[in-house]
Amino acid sequence: MTVELFIPCFIDQLFPETAFNTKRILEKAGCSVVYNPEQTCCGQPAYNAGFWDEAKQIGHKFLHDFSDDRMIVSPSASCTGMVKNAYNDLFTNTTVHNRCRAIQGNIHELSDFLVNILKKDYFGAELEGRAVYHDSCSALRECRIKEEPRQLLRKVDGLELVEMKHADMCCGFGGTFAVKFEAISSAMAEQKVHQALEAEADFIISTDSSCLLQLQGYIDKHQLPIKTMHLVDVLTHSWANI
Secondary structure (H helix, E strand, O other): OEEEEOOOHHHHHHOHHHHHHHHHHHHHOOOEEEOOOOOOOOOHHHHHOOOHHHHHHHHHHHHHHOOOOOEEEEOOHHHHHHHHHHHHHHHOOOOOHHHHHHHHHHEEEHHHHHHHHOOOOOOOOEEEEEEEEOOOHHHHHHOOOOHHHHHHHOOOEEEEEEOOOOOOOOOOOOOOHHHHOHHHHHHHHHHHHHHHHHOOOOEEEEOOHHHHHHHHHHHHHHOOOOEEEEHHHHHOOOOOOO
């Protein structure tokens, strides 16, 4: 299968290795990966801030950066959810209505694609330690992803996956929320990290780098003995750089 790779601007700028690992695992799963270097943003920051006209301009570019007849895979449930759901507000009954609907049907977050489309969940990864999985708001509520990442993580050799309290509770990032309501955002991150520590976890794993950046910031500030990792970096651990 030939798939198109959508790397959100957040990952492109801050976590490029996660982008490379997404390509690696798709190829290991048997896919031929196409990447359009002209791609930029899905428009989510502008959309969430209320600038819908600007979001529509960016979204219009997105719809023409990708084809409407191939699967599109992304290591971000947040940006995938933006395209699948918020694009209804921006492009319903417009000149790109049909193209938008086709792309909405073809775009998938990585764990959803691996488990539900390719029907594969073992990739030979190894990671020693105990981990909790954080359900990002977008993954759980917009993309309806819950069991898929856990299924993949249970197949990682050496990794013990345990559940923490309130795994589905927000980490406090929320894009501009973390800027506008810094104190509340920080308190939410504190609560999430300490729930992971109570589970005696070595790692907090998620599908969204934005959540992990929020949590790692709190961890680093307080020098806590725990680390965040993106799901795809776990799934390629021990073999991606060999």
